[in-house]
Amino acid sequence: MRKPIIAGNWKMNMTPEEGMKLINALIPKAKDAKCDVVCCVPYVDLPFAIAAAKGSNIKIGAQNMHQLAKGAYTGEISGEMLKAMGVTHVIIGHSERRQYFNETDENVNLKARHAIELGLTPIICVGETLVQRDGGDTDTVVSNQTKIALRGLNVEQLKQVVIAYEPIWAIGTGKTATNEQANETIGVIREAVRHYFGEAGSGNIRIQYGGSMNAANCVGLMAQQQIDGGLIGGASLKADDFATIVQAATDAAMKEIIK
Ligand code: PGA
Numbered sequence: 001m002r003k004p005i006i007a008g009n010w011k012m013n014m015t016p017e018e019g020m021k022l023i024n025a026l027i028p029k030a031k032d033a034k035c036d037v038v039c040c041v042p043y044v045d046l047p048f049a050i051a052a053a054k055g056s057n058i059k060i061g062a063q064n065m066h067q068l069a070k071g072a073y074t075g076e077i078s079g080e081m082l083k084a085m086g087v088t089h090v091i092i093g094h095s096e097r098r099q100y101f102n103e104t105d106e107n108v109n110l111k112a113r114h115a116i117e118l119g120l121t122p123i124i125c126v127g128e129t130l131v132q133r134d135g136g137d138t139d140t141v142v143s144n145q146t147k148i149a150l151r152g153l154n155v156e157q158l159k160q161v162v163i164a165y166e167p168i169w170a171i172g173t174g175k176t177a178t179n180e181q182a183n184e185t186i187g188v189i190r191e192a193v194r195h196y197f198g199e200a201g202s203g204n205i206r207i208q209y210g211g212s213m214n215a216a217n218c219v220g221l222m223a224q225q226q227i228d229g230g231l232i233g234g235a236s237l238k239a240d241d242f243a244t245i246v247q248a249a250t251d252a253a254m255k256e257i258i259k
Helices: 016-030 043-053 079-085 095-100 105-118 130-134 138-149 179-204 218-222 239-258
Strands: 005-009 036-040 058-062 089-092 121-126 162-165 206-210 229-232
Touching (some): 005 206, 016 036, 016 043, 016 058, 036 089, 043 058, 079 105, 089 105, 105 138, 121 138, 162 179, 218 229, 229 239
Parallel strands (some): 005 229, 058 089, 206 229
């Protein structure tokens, strides 16, 4: 059984003070969660978010990192720095980083490998554009992104990895993939993992859905066999909405236990 993981992606939102308020509001609502609960916050919010979440079950993640330990890379942040602060998770290769900051599958792979070496949990994002979906290329695109992202890792390291399937056309658009589309494509991603790492790899790896997941559609998505959680943008900025999604993941996990 795979423990669900619900991660908020705050993107470029929330001042440190606003972020602390949000986490303080979330703590009592998420305290009985039977899933991992993570808030991925802007770099400057990290120390404040970590202080606010101290002693709770909420983990704090970053939204990116550089693939090297240190050096002359103005404006960049290393995984070593994140680790030293108490960050546990890091989003890698979000489609917005691929689109606006030219991140490639190869960058994603280097970052993921470095995160794992440091003991950080990478949340690796994959997903197709609308043109690719309409062209029937979804399976090839996500399988290829997955293959390159995980290159050089072993089955043991894979246990530490989370993949987020985020169809680009569903991000921030209010258009969600249907439960069936999300389940099916996550099945394709899991099959790609199985192809390279065998059952041990594909059975353990957690794969989230992301893209306009919210308080209204989370129950249906979380009920799908292949979906192990969510990467939540807009709805993670409201404590009540995010807590509703955490509850849906908790209920789905409890149902699995009872089965
Ligand atoms: P959204 O963002 O939930 O606002 O669509 C998801 C994401 O980009 O991770």
